[in-house]
Amino acid sequence: MFRQYFSTLSNIELHRRVLLLAIPMVLSNITVPLLGLVDAAVIGHLEHSWYLGGVALGSTMISVTFWLLGFLRMSTTGLTAQSFGAQDNRQLALVFLQGTLMALSFALVFLLLHSVIADLVFSLSSASEDVKYYGHQYFSIRAWSAPASLLNFVLLGWLLGTQNAKAPMWMVIITNVVNIALDVLFVIGFGWKVEGAALASVLADYSGCAFGLWCVWRTWNHRKLPAIRSLLSDVASDIGRFVKLNRDIFLRSLCLQATFSFMTFQGAAFGDDIVAANAVLMSFLMIISYGMDGFAYAMEAMVGKAIVQKVEPR
DSSP states (O other), X not given: OHHHHHHHHTOHHHHHHHXXXXXHHHHHHTXXXXXXXXXXXXXXXXXXHHHHHHHHHHHHHXXXXXXXXXXXXXXXXXXXXXHHHTTOHHHHHHHHHHHHHHHHHHHHHHHHHHHHHHHHHHHHOOSOHHHHHHHHHHHHHHGXXXXXXHHHHHHHHHHHHTTOOHHHHHHHHHHHHHHHHHHIIIIIISOOHHHHHXXXXXXXXXXXXXXXXXXXXXXXXXXXXXXXXXXXGGTTTTTHHHHHHHHHHHHHHHHHHHHHHHHHHHHHTTOHHHHHHHHXXXXXXXXXXXXXXXXXXXXXXXXXXXXXXXSOOO
């Protein structure tokens, strides 16, 4: 048994394949918290700490909401990898359409309820009125990125499931570069402050989504997947797999986001300076967390493919 484990650990080809998938995602993932540091640097140069506190509070609410639905990426990666490994082009196309339908449905519900959610959450916060005001302002604008943000989960998962790590890497990098550039332009150049930071993130999400859709279109044509029109009658079939698969992932995400939310909301009770400082510290924590997630993404894609082929992921 130990000899088998050692032979697996010493498998250079296996390590090479893992790194080929993981390293692009590690590099792209760390741009997400780095963007948070840029947000902190840009907003933090404004004259009052409540601007950064408001952005921290509003972005935490957005992050909690969207990352609770992060199962869209995880389940899409696994199911796509299984279809890819089985060379089942029809199922590969169906997984994408089913994931897209779920993402846009969740986005529609969120847009309809986001005002109610904001009023409820901010009424429970102990933050100062200034922080609440700018947090509400940030949240109200960022909410309109929901369709792109949730669809991006599906796009990332589907592209990774087809063993393509470069397209998701560029998708994430483009999103964050656009966000950084627009942050500087809107906040410092135009003086739009918190509204500018929120609008920059919205436009960046749609930029990344547009690039991701283009990558999917290229892969769709290259693999000669079935026309979307011919699949519409089957989209609702087996969609229950997503729901069943995502239950445990949702509970895990709920616990994780509850911890991060507690830090932000509890910090807000200690004053504007504390919640602003916590926003900076959280960005450093996220650099490590997002970087390690690159290896998780690689494993999801490789294991999903190996399960169908009934072989070790080598």
